Amino acid sequence: DIVMTQSPDSLAVSLGERATINCKSSQNLLSTSDNKNYLAWYQQNPGQPPKLLIYWASARESGVPDRFSGSGSGTDFALTISSLQAEDVAVYYCQQYYNTPWTFGQGTKVEIK
Amino acid sequence: QVQLVQSGAEVKKPGASVKLSCKASGYTFTSYAIHWVRQAPGQRLEWMGWIYVGKGNTKYSQKFQGRVSITRDTSATTAYMEVSSLRSEDTAVYYCARDCDTGWCYFDHWGQGTLVTVSS
Numbered sequence: 442d443i444v445m446t447q448s449p450d451s452l453a454v455s456l457g458e459r460a461t462i463n464c465k466s467s468q469n470l471l472s473t474s475d476n477k478n479y480l481a482w483y484q485q486n487p488g489q490p491p492k493l494l495i496y497w498a499s500a501r502e503s504g505v506p507d508r509f510s511g512s513g514s515g516t517d518f519a520l521t522i523s524s525l526q527a528e529d530v531a532v533y534y535c536q537q538y539y540n541t542p543w544t545f546g547q548g549t550k551v552e553i554k
Numbered sequence: 555q556v557q558l559v560q561s562g563a564e565v566k567k568p569g570a571s572v573k574l575s576c577k578a579s580g581y582t583f584t585s586y587a588i589h590w591v592r593q594a595p596g597q598r599l600e601w602m603g604w605i606y607v608g609k610g611n612t613k614y615s616q617k618f619q620g621r622v623s624i625t626r627d628t629s630a631t632t633a634y635m636e637v638s639s640l641r642s643e644d645t646a647v648y649y650c651a652r653d654c655d656t657g658w659c660y661f662d663h664w665g666q667g668t669l670v671t672v673s674s
Binding site: 483534541544545 | 589598599600601613615616617649651654658659660661662663664665666667
């Protein structure tokens with residue numbers, strides 16, 4: 442199975458500041474056949490299901506604010522919130538869909554400093 | 555709008571089975587796969603299996619092979635997952651999620667989740 446490891450486990454950022462979450466996969470997620478990275482990011486609030494933010498490592502889902510961006514390729518990826526808002530307090534997960542079983546990172550909790 | 559509405563919370567004894575449902579609306583049910591993902595308390599999200607609704611093909615995580623069965627009723631636009639031989643470690647919130655439009659990728663819509671509690 443592909444192991445997804447996020448860092449840090451939690452971070453506290455001041456309102457309006459940048460937050461960056463890292464995600465490392467144990468195997469390459471870049472497909473040579475379509476040149477796409479099979480990596481998604483989700484946001485989860487307490488008691489709610491995950492919500493898709495980013496797919497193909499850097500494509501933003503419709504309706505997601507443009508302060509959220511994804512980057513990286515191969516085995517190293519990042520989710521950046523350019524200017525943290527109060528409503529961004531949540532747990533964020535990366536997920537690989539390159540191979541079954543689909544696997545997720547352990548989650549990163551983002552809080553306000 | 556796309557909606558996945560799951561059945562209500564369940565309390566089961568160890569060794570029992572549970573069958574969860576996920577009713578889809580707002581899109582062509584047979585054109586997308588449905589995945590099942592669970593989240594135990596304090597644990598990461600864990601993929602359990604999927605069904606390609608159109609053909610009924612299924613694939614399961616090896617961890618759950620033989621203990622999980624995913625089916626669908628296209629006339630009812632509903633997917634089901636049955637988990638047998640329940641143990642306390644199966645206590646979790648179970649989610650259904652829709653695969654993306656091209657298939658074999660990310661999950662673009664999720665159900666609200668069903669809490670399953672396994673306790674004697």
